[in-house]
Amino acid sequence: MKEILQYLFNHNTLTKVEAKAILTEIAQNKFNDKEVTAFVTVFLMRNITLQELEGFCEALMQLSVKVNLGEDLADIVGTGGDGKNTFNISTLASFIVAGAGQKVAKHGNYGVSTVSGSSNVLEELGYKFKNNEADLKQDLEKANLCFLHAPLFHPALKSVAPLRKGLGLRTFFNILGPLVNPSKPEFSVIGVYNLEIARLYQYLLQKQKRNFNLVHALDGYDEVSLTADTKIISKNGEKIFSPEDLGFQKINPDEILGGNSISESAKIFKSILEGKGTLAQNAVVTANAAIVLESTQKFGNYNSCLSLAKESLESGKALNCLTHLIN
CATH class of the missing domain: 3.40.1030.10 (Nucleoside phosphorylase/phosphoribosyltransferase catalytic domain)
Structure with missing residues (x-):
């Protein structure tokens, strides 16, 4: 996570693949609270990009509990x-x-x-x-x-x-x-x-x-x-x-x-x-x-x-x- 944070602190953004991978690892509790807080703070200081949004969403949906409740909802x-x-x-x-x-x-x-x-x-x-x-x-x-x-x-x-x-x-x-x-x-x-x-x-x-x-x-x-x-x-x-x-x-x-x-x-x-x-x-x-x-x-x-x-x-x-x- 330290490398990721340094990369982001240098005003870089994540690709869709990188964003998906990082959020997946956060979900798997691979980082401590301070690291995750620092990661979240980055996005309090700048807007999320479309690539990052796509990657984060894909990670959440892939990890989610699946339900099929029908159509027309x-x-x-x-x-x-x-x-x-x-x-x-x-x-x-x-x-x-x-x-x-x-x-x-x-x-x-x-x-x-x-x-x-x-x-x-x-x-x-x-x-x-x-x-x-x-x-x-x-x-x-x-x-x-x-x-x-x-x-x-x-x-x-x-x-x-x-x-x-x-x-x-x-x-x-x-x-x-x-x-x-x-x-x-x-x-x-x-x-x-x-x-x-x-x-x-x-x-x-x-x-x-x-x-x-x-x-x-x-x-x-x-x-x-x-x-x-x-x-x-x-x-x-x-x-x-x-x-x-x-x-x-x-x-x-x-x-x-x-x-x-x-x-x-x-x-x-x-x-x-x-x-x-x-x-x-x-x-x-x-x-x-x-x-x-x-x-x-x-x-x-x-x-x-x-x-x-x-x-x-x-x-x-x-x-x-x-x-x-x-x-």
Whole structure:
């Protein structure tokens, strides 16, 4: 590792093959914590390259626990690390999408640079993580949604979890997470915290010939926040949407803040699904859900998808999906 670090400290970058090999060795615990921390720190000081991103992703997918959950699955996930401390918007949107009739294989993890990640809030609500294919298929059958807790599927992520938590900073692992859902969903809506990362994702996902929508609020959120205009990038091009274009008034950032603890975050999560959310909270989750539904090209245009998302939330269908998942 010392030679690798010296090479990187001299402003060099890794090839795809080198990146894949190094992350594989990290997963196999071949380096000590200080060496791995130094390696991760390199990517806090400069952006990851496309070659490095490809290599890291290939390593994670090759080492991952394999599951075949069928086709026609969607995922909505953010890089995290936008520093905005919102409630769990993409996870809530996942249940709304499931309630509207689209099967979801949600990939998630504990929060690292945020109070409560998707894994934190679902665990707090009583969900037991699993990586058995039969159990996950059963969840899909009864709840229209299954949850894939990243450390159970990615040994490399599990081995660096304490280090990431200790740093408490956004690292390149945040960037890898949305790209390595082991169920390989057909439809991916990925929130990104800046446009440089969006470009990297765009190149990689186009190269892989995947269906994708990359979402970036121009004031820095890794989701449709309705606090500013949103750029959406797909394989067909890119477009900027105002909150009004998406069917809502612009909202204040304070209106979509999350809790200061995991238990607070879980209470917010449950209250929104129970129909007790504020107008701003409901607007944000249904807007994000509508983007996912539209991306599948099965539910009509955006306005039709927004109506379906609202109906899923207001009728209690989204809450039923959570109830079936936990029970």
